[in-house]
Amino acid sequence: METVAIIGVGLIGGSIGLAARRRGLCGRVVGIGRDQTRLRKARGLGAVTAMTTSIEEGVRDADLVVVCTPVDCISQHVLRAAASCRRPALITDVGSTKAAIVAEVERALNSSVSFVGSHPLAGSDKSGVAFARDDLFDGRAVVVTPTRRTRPGDVRRIKEFWSGLGARISTMTPQAHDKAVAATSHLPHIVAAALAANTPERWLHLVAGGWLDTTRVAAADVELWAQILLHNRKNVLHALGLHQEAMEVFAQALIRGNKKELLRLLAAGQRRRNALGS
């Protein structure tokens, strides 16, 4: 690839630029955004080699366009990019939800330009290009979400791109992806926010590692997260309902003073948690 264009150069977009350059995946990285100051910062950090506030101009010579804007804007940015970039350019995104975005894009996309949805599971409670890292995707999961309309060759190219950045790839339908991340990401976010918000201020001096870990993601950008939760609200509500039931089972074990049941519930959590690293 000669040129990669990145629309939205924050933590994820900036890290894609840094990683692509470090690994020599492309010659040029064009950063596209609304804010000149932030674009200059991205260039200063080496995340992009060129910059523009015009999507049309920025994508013109791109072989690959990666849309890294908030989920509410992604489909329109993909479509604007598609209208300006030359074939055989490929477009992908990094949105945390996939079904609505992919459906909106496929409904409107001229078939001569290719789009494949992606979701690198590599966010953090931090945002902004200042936190971008060239190793953000090393060993991290990226879900690629082709549909029946996606050409196999395009899926392969997008997978190669993410593998080239160090990620391990999963392929899922947009719907299956959204269902999974409702449980693995969106529900934990709501739980963290609710826990943090409802800890009385007078007790904050008593929090320790457990509280700090459990609530960490609540520090993330609230506008981005409100969009994500609303995009995926059906699946999130389902996951939230199951969580409410699980908490009620805990409550019943406590009410009854049933230690055997409490041990069973705690052990189930411990087993699943230990299946992964710290």
Next chain:
Amino acid sequence: METVAIIGVGLIGGSIGLAARRRGLCGRVVGIGRDQTRLRKARGLGAVTAMTTSIEEGVRDADLVVVCTPVDCISQHVLRAAASCRRPALITDVGSTKAAIVAEVERALNSSVSFVGSHPLAGSDKSGVAFARDDLFDGRAVVVTPTRRTRPGDVRRIKEFWSGLGARISTMTPQAHDKAVAATSHLPHIVAAALAANTPERWLHLVAGGWLDTTRVAAADVELWAQILLHNRKNVLHALGLHQEAMEVFAQALIRGNKKELLRLLAAGQRRRNALGS
């Protein structure tokens, strides 16, 4: 102080020994436990200078006894130590709950030996002396929980001991302590366990930083935690009820697609979380 005796030399007990020795707070640290192998390991790591499986023998010459056993055993260990140690020895503990332990001890304690309850908020999802660290208490909160029966001079000595290990001290009644940690520690633990247990195994390859942080404490020792939750079940159930209500408010905002309300809820969590470090 010449001699500190530690009953139960795991993560916390071992760290007390390491920190007390590093800071020169005492000449000898006697480790008391049931398991010779673990005691030898503690001595090998420098957490204790002497070891015994007999509480009676181990506390005999102690100026301070610190009981670091699971909460279900603490009051009986305090009372056994009190029966064998010489005045003016002082006894404290490190239990994660305080009201039941302090009440049980005060009900039975001969007034010639002094007990002051403590709770260093410095646990982790790890357990065992292998994870002990001589800086575990640096800057961490330790709650000291005197009652109307506690002599002011004894409270002062216990506070000095914990300050000497690098901790910052809060003083609360046992009841106020238990109410606070139900919200800051015990509820997050249940939430983490429920989240981990209810994430379907087929989606575990998709978890990222948010899930890993939010569920981390679920890896902790389940027997210790079942005891803690049952000790404090009235307060934990109260905190759990408030959390369920907060989650229901989130659910309603999602059902209605009310973005303004979602932003308000997420911002409340973000604000409280940002009041503390990462």
